[in-house]
Amino acid sequence: MTTVEVAAAARPERLRASRFGAFAPLALLAGGGLVMVALGNNAAREEAGGAQVLFWAGLMLIYAPIALRLLSPSTSRREAMALSVLLGAALYIVKLLYNPTGFIPHDEMASLRQMWELLETGGFFSHNPIVQGYAGYPGLEAVTAALSQISERSIFVAAMIVIGAARVILMLALFLFLERVSGTHRVAAVGVAVYACNPSFLYFDSQFAYESLALAIGAALLLVAQRWTDADPPQRTTNRSGVLAAMAVLAATLVTVHHLTAYALSAFLLTWAVLIHLGRRSAVNSRFPPTRARDPSRAAGFRWFEGPGLPAVFVLVAGALWLIFVAGDVTSTELGSVFRNAFNSVADLISGQSGTKTVFGAGQGEANTTIARLLGVASIIPLLFVIPFGLRRAWLRVDSSAAWRALSLVALLYPLTLGLRLTQAGTETSQRASEFVFVGLGFVAGLIIAELRPLSDPLRRAARLLGLAAIATIAFIGGFIIGESPITRQPGPFLVAGESRSLSPEGLAAARFADQHLPPRSRILVDRVNGTLLGGLGHLDPVVGEINGIPVSRVFFSRTYESRDQEVISEDAIEYIVVDRRFIDVPPSSNFYYEAGEPSGGNAISREAIQKFGALDGLDRIYENGPIAIYDTANLRSRREP
Amino acid sequence: MRRLAGRAGNDLLLVAVSSVASLALMALPIDGLVIGLVLVPLTLVLPGYAVAAMLFPSRSPAGAERVVYVFAFSVSTAALGGLVWQLAFGLGRFAWAGILTLITLACCAVAARRRATPRPGRRVPRPQLHGLDAPSALGALAAIGLAIFAIWTAVDGLQDQRADSKFTALWIIPQEEEAGGVEIGISNHQAAVHRYRLTVEGAGTTIREWEGRLGSRQQLRLDLEPFLIPAGARLVVTLYRDGSLYRRTKLQTEVGA
Helix, strand or coil, rough: CHHHHHHHHHHHHHHHHHHCCHHHHHHHHHHHHHHHHHHHHHHCCCCCCCCHHHHHHHHHHHHHHHHHHHHCCCHHHCCCCCCCHHHHHHHHHHHHHHHCCCCCCCCHHHHHHEEEEEEHCCCCCCCCCHHHHHCCHHHHHHHHHHHHHHCCCCHHHHHHHHHHHHHHHHHHHHHHHHHHHHCCHHHHHHHHHHHHCCCCCCHHCHHHHHHHHHHHHHHHHHHHHHHHHCCCCHHHCCCHHHHHHHHHHHHHHHHHHHHHHHHHHHHHHHHHHHHHHHHCCCHHHHHHCCCCCCCHHHCCCCCCHHHHHHHHHHHHHHHHHHHHHHHHHHHHHHHHHHHHHHHHHHHHHHHHHCCCCCCCEEEEECCHHHHHHHHHHHHHHHHHHHHHHHHHHHHHHHCCHHHHHHHHHHHHHHHHHHHHHCHHHHHHHHHHHHHEEEEEHHHHHHHHHHCCCCCCCCHHHHHHHHHHHHHHHHHHHHHHEEEEEEECCCCCCCCCCCCHHHHHHHHHHHHHHHHHCCCCCCCEECCCCCCCHHCCCCEEEECCECCCCECCCCHHCCCCCCHHHHHHHCCCCCCCEEEEHHCCCCCCCCCCCCCCCCCCCCCECCCCHHHHHHCCCCCCCEECCEEEEEEEEEHCCCCCCC | CCCHHHHHHHHHHHHHHHHHHHHHHCCCCCCCCHHHHHHHHHEEEEEHHHHHHHHHHCCCCCHHHHHHHHHHHHHHHHHHHCCCCCCCCCCCCHHHHHHHHHHHHHHHHHHHHHHHCCCCCCCCCCCCCCCCCCHHHHHHHHHHHHHHHHHHHHHHHHHHHHCCCEEEEEEEEECCCCCCCCEEEECCCCCEEEEEEEEEEECCEEEEEEEEECCCCCCCEEEEEEEHHHCEEEEEEEEEHHHEEEEEEEEEECCCC
């Protein structure tokens, strides 16, 4: 009997008999936690006391009791599965509580724009001026458009249903995959609890954006790949065509939804396939203990295409075809800049050309408290701690498998992603990698915890369980602190250039005006947050970057209107300029107003720079709501000189 | 139909009938939340169920794993079906419904044939989803109630915050449909009723004046006909709120009287 089986056998008879164990009371606690988060957010909107206490207590009320049961050896399979779904769904609603009536900047507005283009043109691949990559990956918009049009619900309602369903399916698929791979629901239960600690889980992976759906599709493909790989020869021949078609369909779907998820999944499947192949070689077997008897790496006559290599090929071929014929340009533009910046910033850091960024810093806005910093650091330690033990268990002990070894290698990426966080540009790559890396981390943590020696003393057993749940809760809270800027964790009063905190009635009113009165796809010069609103809701095209080597954002920073500003307006065919007067003398909360690297260098924009537009001859102020003014450049564009 | 149900399972018959019924429901001139919710499975459940039944005709995979595939294949149907369709046609409400229903019916037919083919060791599948027991179901319902209350609370808080914003928007834009005409608008985004006075000046003269009250969330739109606008005049719109100068917008016109 293995350690896991011994632990399972030690379950109290009463709990084993119950079908869903503590699900009902934990669901009630999760509901109570959601109410506390909502009250905390409302208090934060009014800058009332207790906002943070209610918010964090609500999060802990949702996570900690569920984690306690998921970590417990007495939890039945059904209860663990139900709790996994409950955890995913409750934390998804936490994101919904942030802004329960509409989308928030930045990615959700990009998806909304893509949806509008699809509904307007009936075609899939319209240009997206907010996030270029969305134009090449319309899977999310397709299913949301279908749901929205068929049910005649708003895009927001349809999007919330699709992403909510995707979250539930992700939790189920992840649970089933980890259970199949490990052979026990204990590892799956712990793995899911740890996976929820990834810094992107609470907000980023709950937003209306392609990655949120892709994770569910990727997990479903992983499940079929696992079914294909671990099938006995008779099973394999019984429904070979069905499983092959399922993998092909899901691979094709995945590449239409999200690039990075497809690449990460194919990389994992290839690693798994290579490890199966290597496991069959005597040179490797002499260095490492043999895998379990039923592992494909020990099965007689096992061929590469009977394992994860085939679904990897499906994803790679589909992805390559998609890149060549559909999305090559937008993908290279979007991912190229992300990876290039990350690489350059790390290279600069290593060569000493730049220092580290301020870890836990938040631009000019609110900074993390000391407690938050400590929690952030404390959340990393237990996750780093399990990696060597997981590697040892997967690589140096008997009764392992190629899949275990592949997952332990995924976990090994975690310290590398932490290193990326030392630079500003690398942080985005690290953040994006976390939803994949935590699958491996969840697995190795599950493996270690499920194989802990059973304790006969009830007090020591309870103390260990409480200790593990407390560590998991710290990992969850700390993960959220690491992943989300302090200014955007809760809603609150308006902040200048503060992403979702810059969503204001004035900005929304300007975007609705643009939707109703300005020609769609007009080119506008505008700051980042108003740009996402005007692009997503107003259907205009925000312009960023450079023209003739001149950064377009300089138009906002020059104290007087100069010939280079005129060159930007004329040469870049700018049709409208949107000016937000709230920026005057207030530095941006997230280091820039318009785009990274803008001339401001993070300093406040001057009054003269903003007010010059009002006095500029030939510029018509066609819309005004107080803070926000929209200028028509029709009479300015044709000029040669200012 | 009976043969389909008898040999291949009532589940496929139910899925096929549901998809056709959903299509019929869409054609009826009725609307509302309930109808909207009834139509959700046509996108997120029925196509995926049919595809999963076609690809996995045996009892396995069952339960939660089949639920995963039902959703994933539903997404596949919409994404890939829509992708192929839009290469030749446009996508609209009935196009989406047609694509999804056709794929659902086709997959149900293939699934029925695959299930009916006698193979050793295979039985007609019955979905194996275990429902919650009574206490768990009650707990889930209570949690859903609390979640709805939390969302309602959050909506309330958000509306209170937005109600604190007190501004009125003013605009002037050329009319699209009438060459040379101009539209002027006022939108009261405040919670209270306010008194406004608006003047439009061009070429040194007052062209139009308006005075009145606008309630909360009320809009005013004034159309300025081309014959009222002096040729090539720069129009200046001034808005007074409760007696004080409040906003000013400008527009250079090209055509006029």
